[in-house]
Amino acid sequence: MRSLALYGALGSLVLTSLAVAPAGALDTPPAETVGTLTAARRAAAEGIRFGACPAAEKLPASVRCGTVRVPLDYADPDGTRIGLTVSRIEASGPAAGRQGALVFNPGGPGASSTYFPLVAKLPAWKRISAAYDLVGYAPRGVTGSSAPVSCQDPADRAMGPTPAPTEPSEVFKQERIARAKTYAQGCATRTGAGLRHYHSLNNARDLEVLRAALGEPKLTYMGASYGTYFGALYATLFPQRVRRMVFDAPVHPDPRQIWYVNNLDQSLAFERRWADFRTWVAKHDKVYGLGTTADEVKRSYEKVRAELAARPAGGKVGPGQLHAAMLRAGYDDVFWAPRATALSRYLKGDPKPLIEQAAPVREPSGQGGGDPGNGTAVYTAVECNDAPWPEDFAVWDRDNTRLAKLAPFETWDNVWTNLPCAYWKTPRQKPLDVRTGAGVLPPVLILAAERDAATPYEGARELQRRLWGSALVTERDAGTHGIAGGPNACVNGHLERYLLTGAVPGKTPVRRASCAPHPEPDPVSLERRAEFRAPSDLPGRGVTARLGAGMSPGRQGLSG
Template sequence: MKALVLSGVVGSLVLTSLAIPPGRALDAPPSEMGGTLIAARRAAAEGIRFTTCPAEEKLPPHITCGTVRVPVDYADPDGASIPLTVSRVEASGPAADRQGALVYNPGGPGASSTFFPLAAELPAWKRISAAYDLVGYAPRGVGRSAPVSCQDPADRATGPTPAPTHPSEVFKRERIARAKTYAQGCATRTGTALRHYHSLNNARDLEVLRAALDEPKLTYMGASYGTYFGALYATLFPHRVRRMVFDAPVDPAPRQVWYVNNLDQSPAFERRWADFRTWVAGHDKVYGLGTTAREVQASYEKVRVELAASPAGGKVGQGQLHAAMLDVGYHDGFWALRANALSRYLKGDPKPLIEQAAPAPETSPDAGNGRAVYTAVECNDAPWPEDFAVWDRDNTRLAETAPFETWDNAWLNLPCAYWKAPRQMPLDVRTGPGVLPPVLILAAERDAATPYEGALELQRRLWGSALVTERDAGTHGIGGGPNACVNGYLETYLLTGAVPGGTPVRRASCAPHPEPDPVSLERRAELRPPSDLPGQGVTARPLAGPSPSS
């Protein structure tokens, strides 16, 4: 990854975590580490009472739910607490073969994994779910786990919006004003607790959850952002790690978190957008959008221009179109779906595009919760440039060669320039020989949301870790997906603890899963997006997403 230089970060920072030397097992002020120990002991004594899941979780009756309480502030473990929603399906195999609980986090920040027990029904997870209880949960701030809010649902834009790839000065000023309003809304609506929604506390919460599940050591799988605070956990609590899987890993280097990581997504998304256009061009007989990637781009630009003048159904403008098209960068399961929508629109039928891109009605109290948690965690986690001139310079340069995602991502993250809460200083994720048992890293070589260089960096930092690469592929989150080779390594590791390759550098690679089959226009009604399960598109816009207006 060619990281852009982070410069122009100014302002006073309140540092609430301390860096550690390589090889140290613990990193936190004694009060916060002590608070974690107190909370974990309390959770171990209380356990989790699993009963019928609340109707809001929309889970079948064989999956049960409970709660575990974690401190809002680990420096005050006897103060206010947050109930985290936990879901579970028990291992289906013989009791003698049970290996404990497998806890999963899909990333975000801002995503819940309470759906994860449903993976037990998938073929790729059958042997794993026979050995493990599959456990999901809603992290702090998410869903019913003391939800964070930054905006009244009534204030969320639902009409068609613009999404210029090269914004004017007037448009930039308008987005600056929105970012300031949103940041202020987070501070006003969440209050003094806002500062405690960050990745270090997510890692500490994971330790409390482990204790509440009565697991001596943690078996954990995280995707995307879930790999970041999983790596924090491995650094803070290496003696509590049994097995860990990091799928589509974030680059954990402190210099990357989070401003530079977000900048690095732009060229990666541009590359993946080109992959999509090349695939569409190869199936011109089906879609009629052009025989070259350049011609497909021209077809896309034609749709953008028409939607700017006349939004489809009065709902889908450039912003909604672009937000929908970002999905092709995350998962190639969206390729036929989106290509079909563009094709039908240009042939006079806007219905598929409206169905895929129109904003869903958001009138519930938790509307916008995912974005609120995303913003709180990323803004709290690290320093950000506080002068828009830095953002303007870096993103203007990027947009010259990578216009597809650059400014969209900038607008999503811009509230961090005007954040009201104190910042953390990123922990130096690092373990030395013998500190951590072998962990497994899974990565697609052309991943856009978490570029492949991050997987290499994580492997360098977690001594003895093994990296499995899906070559020439870019789906974000590959464990449990369509690649049998990847799934073989995942299953072997979770069931036996064995990792591929030899020391000191443990690596293996898999050929890419097949590209999606084109779907004819006559079969368009049969199109379905990937499901929200591991390896099926579960990571749900981690670390990037639609602009605030979309």
């Protein structure tokens, strides 16, 4: 626990910084602004008592855990408070070189980063972990916090096999509408009146309270995917509290995009990435025998889908499970060789690899144990609460029927994932206009892969336009979702230089740099290589999921 003298000093600094409403916060209710101030001052005084991590976190003894308590409702900071589990490994280098805490969020919404301190073991993080305490945490509502969101009885979670039609019938649509209504009502019933307080603005406020509890006068933060969105909200609300920020695989922050339009854009981008995968498989036809062109590979895939619809593999893997497994190949090419192998062997009469990779498992979806549907529940609550959504299915049907003609791979699954938001009864937030003026925010670093499907590249460009003085590093002709700490040494060089020195590439007004793509997967070595993994919602080889096993089957959308 840090000294109370330091916390007292930090409390006065917080008071000074929030006495005037921060730039860009005109839409924030005054009561919540004052509530954030109150909560941060209290957290600075209380600090975090780090000790052994809960057994459910399954973390080694080198990682220490504690709890930070935040208001459920920032308009009532003296009311109900919820505990967020925080994990930490202290900086390994000399005390004189310590630069504070580096806080990480991997996205979702619905993902915990309590595993994040384990990156200290990875070579790409050696110098960073020498200078920084590595800090992860379970955001509000996520398993591992004291108030996890729940939307359905775990026993009701579909375990497969399930269909995944690319041209759904009217009967199928009506069935999914009924499911969406039931799920939305389940969120309200099982989570209760507090459901309205799970949204991105509160996630940003929680980050401010966590900063104060850690004893940091300013925040050094790294967010991936969805973590970039509420990180950008933080930068807009509390720019004077920012020390350094890294945004990896950014969400498009325009309020008009949140979240319905962003999901339409995501479905279109996944079609391109799906074609990238099939083109790569065709290049290695001698290994897989699935076709010498992308179209031939697609026909092989459709043959597998049709056979699984008629006879699920192992009684568990139907078209829905196949699609969920293949979706991960759109997130990261580390999955390309295993997925191509599974398709190839299935068509040769061996379904075992496909069953191993695609069969649903009734186990917790995230670090910390608990409800296996928690990640989906938090995802739904945050995205539905964040912004208005079309409330007439006819709008969804019109937009996505058109889109599916161009992008059939993910379009309808994305609809079914997000459709509960059409029937959401909880009051919705007005999206904040992410934006900072000249000299308000220190330079921040944005990292993006040019062919990222989950968060299309235009989002990175838009975020740079909105955060004055920010720098954008692009991995060209690559599509892994989350590239920090991954296989690209050029990207990692920019990341390390920024975190250790604050330096960003380029000069204002255009601060940009590009990196050549990391090598394409090798169809043999990747298949045989055993990778160290721990739970996360992101399947990339960057820190967003270098330790991650991928998204939970059946949950996609804008999740990071």
